[in-house]
Amino acid sequence: MPRFVPLLLLFLLIAAGCAWRAGETAEVRRGRELIIKAGCNDCHTEGYLAAGGVVPEDQWLAGSRLGFRGPWGVQYPANLRLLLNRLDEAQWLEVAAKMRTNSPMAWSLLPSLERDDLRDMYAYVRWLGPAGEPAPASLPSGVTPTTEVIDFPRAH
Template sequence: MFRMLFAAAAAFYVACASPDAGLAQDAQIRRGQYLVTLGGCNDCHTPGYFFGKPDMARFLGGSEVGFEIPGLGVFHGPNLTPDPETGLGAWSAEQIAIAITRGRRPDGRELAPIMPWHAFASLTAQDVRAIAVYLKSLKPVKNKVPGPFGPNEQPTSFVMKIVPPQAATEGSSAR
């Protein structure tokens, strides 16, 4: 009898708690979406963005344009969708949070310097969690971005070059 009462009470609790839990999750996802939009993540992580035609069917699926950083190489905005092979599908929410706020991948590698994790390090824990939950809620996009390419490797895609001011001046005066 006790087991039946306990099971009934547990079922009632789950039935009553689920709508609130779902609403809380929806609110967290909406907050994450807001923060991802505000943070400009779309710019570097959506195919076509740098060509003026973002491919919204592959939103946050990784960029085909890399950033060249002198002495370091070429880095592409990776796939932020939960695709298990080419995106963040195998990453936990905590691993995503560490990447966003500390610039570290689950394998221990440091994110490319172009990723503004230093700016995101001061986000609240709730906001970082909302971003991670939102990214995990996206439709998975299978898109393996090129690279990274070391400083002596030839990239296989379009590249945006970061040029120091002195080098930019020297290049324009040589014309």
């Protein structure tokens, strides 16, 4: 094998890595920071808390089968990778502006963010691209879930 072949392979690998990272704009990077700091992965990424946050980024925000049981019945953290790839930016801003009270999610947070923050979050999730399956459908109060659940008495 000629001596330059390992070097060439290394170069190709780096080039492929750069191509994969392509499109990672300042908005995407800011969106990632916001998602991390706001703790969205805690619920919307399967096994994130149990793994101490060590889950490959390409699996982030693909929803979870760990349900939250409360007065609302059982609700599952939505697959944001599928949802945001279905919505255009204006639709996302509408969803994020809607305050909900019948949910374990701290819904006061999203409506309180600046539009630019929400736009950056959107850019980031779109950059990640669609992945995974939709989260299980929510269950009305009194129906026994077939997945694991966390008992969650009220919104926080």
